[in-house]
Amino acid sequence: xxxxxxxxxxxxxxxxxxxxxxxxxxxxxxxxxxxxxxxxxxxxxxxxxxxxxxxxxxxxxxxxxxxxxxxxxxxxxxxxxxxxxxxxxxxxxxxxxxxxxxxxxxxxxxxxxxxxxxxxxxxxxxxxxxxxxxxxxxxxxxxxxxxxxxxxxxxxxxxxxxxxxxxxxxxxxxxxxxxxxxxxxxxxxxxxxxxxxxxxxxxxxxxxxxxxxxxxxxxxxxxxxxxxxxxxxxxxxxxxxxxxxxxxxxxxxxxxxxxxxxxxxxxxxxxxxxxxxxxxxxxxxxxxxxxxxxxxxxxxxxxxxxxxxxxxxxxxxxxxxxxxxxxxxxxxxxxxxxxxxxxxxxx
Numbered sequence: 001x002x003x004x005x006x007x008x009x010x011x012x013x014x015x016x017x018x019x020x021x022x023x024x025x026x027x028x029x030x031x032x033x034x035x036x037x038x039x040x041x042x043x044x045x046x047x048x049x050x051x052x053x054x055x056x057x058x059x060x061x062x063x064x065x066x067x068x069x070x071x072x073x074x075x076x077x078x079x080x081x082x083x084x085x086x087x088x089x090x091x092x093x094x095x096x097x098x099x100x101x102x103x104x105x106x107x108x109x110x111x112x113x114x115x116x117x118x119x120x121x122x123x124x125x126x127x128x129x130x131x132x133x134x135x136x137x138x139x140x141x142x143x144x145x146x147x148x149x150x151x152x153x154x155x156x157x158x159x160x161x162x163x164x165x166x167x168x169x170x171x172x173x174x175x176x177x178x179x180x181x182x183x184x185x186x187x188x189x190x191x192x193x194x195x196x197x198x199x200x201x202x203x204x205x206x207x208x209x210x211x212x213x214x215x216x217x218x219x220x221x222x223x224x225x226x227x228x229x230x231x232x233x234x235x236x237x238x239x240x241x242x243x244x245x246x247x248x249x250x251x252x253x254x255x256x257x258x259x260x261x262x263x264x265x266x267x268x269x270x271x272x273x274x275x276x277x278x279x280x281x282x283x284x285x286x287x288x289x290x291x292x293x294x295x296x297x298x299x300x301x302x303x304x305x306x307x308x309x310x311x312x313x314x315x316x317x318x319x320x321x322x323x324x325x326x327x328x329x330x331x332x333x334x335x336x337x338x339x340x341x342x343x344x345x346x347x
Contacts, residue, residue, distance in 0.1 A: 006343000228273030
């Protein structure tokens with residue numbers, strides 16, 4: 001599946017195909033990708049070779065160096081690809097110790113803080129923070145090996161973003177909620193969704209997989225099992241003064257808030273897909289969206305993976321998507337086995 005995507009400053013799109021254990025780069029208007037990571041002779045092996053990956057689940061592309069950091073999920077480690085043929089093991093092995101992971105799903109590199117690494121350690125239901133050069137991580141959210149729906153617990157987290165104040169925004173997938181976890185806090189706060197998995201209206205989520213922010217702090221969620229993407233706008237209480245926008249360090253300029261006390265709307269607006277969760281192939285519907293990104297001019301990119309293997313772009317105000325990648329299943333460079341993550345170069 002496609003496990004991640006990224007878009008660079010030239011409009012190139014990077015897509016992580018977990019089952020094929022590779023990242024392909026798609027230039028604007030192309031009908032086939034270029035291999036930029038993985039896909040080597042040891043593809044999809046549990047053998048520990050550096051150029052081997054097994055079902056990778058997430059990626060982060062450094063906008064300055066273009067290095068691609070990948071959560072090599074079934075090898076329980078993080079690898080960094082410095083070019084299409086050279087990979088380095090950054091950290092990890094199987095286990096519950098501070099220097100280990102169980103099926104890491106996502107990651108975030110805080111390039112403004114010396115490349116501090118945040119790992120979504122899904123099987124351990126925790127977030128691990130690794131300072132640059134460290135030999136082990138520190139648990140900064142969740143409880144090792146214990147899942148639950150308390151605000152100090154996580155359950156199968158899948159993705160994370162971090163702002164320049166080191167506040168974390170965590171996709172707590174099996175709890176069907178998005179948490180904001182302030183730096184140094186012992187628990188998080190729900191900013192979207194709840195623990196009632198399944199469709200229950202505009203305030204609910206069902207196994208969300210990814211989030212993105214617009215420059216004004218609006219939160220976008222890939223509401224995966226509801227076959228839609230949801231928009232949660234920021235509201236500022238009238239007795240709270242606004243402050244300078246703080247930016248998230250990602251592959252594009254993203255802000256988290258322009259309020260000194262950030263509050264997101266309880267009820268979301270469905271901007272892509274069916275408000276009541278209907279799946280479909282038309283330009284206005286989705287089927288199992290796995291990743292979402294806000295691009296230039298607030299265009300929304302959505303990986304629509306389940307049956308259709310397509311990447312849709314929705315321009316502001318439009319309910320109809322434009323298919324910019326439409327692939328079939330397979331291992332050729334114009335095909336995918338899975339589509340799970342995306343990166344976009346928009347600088």
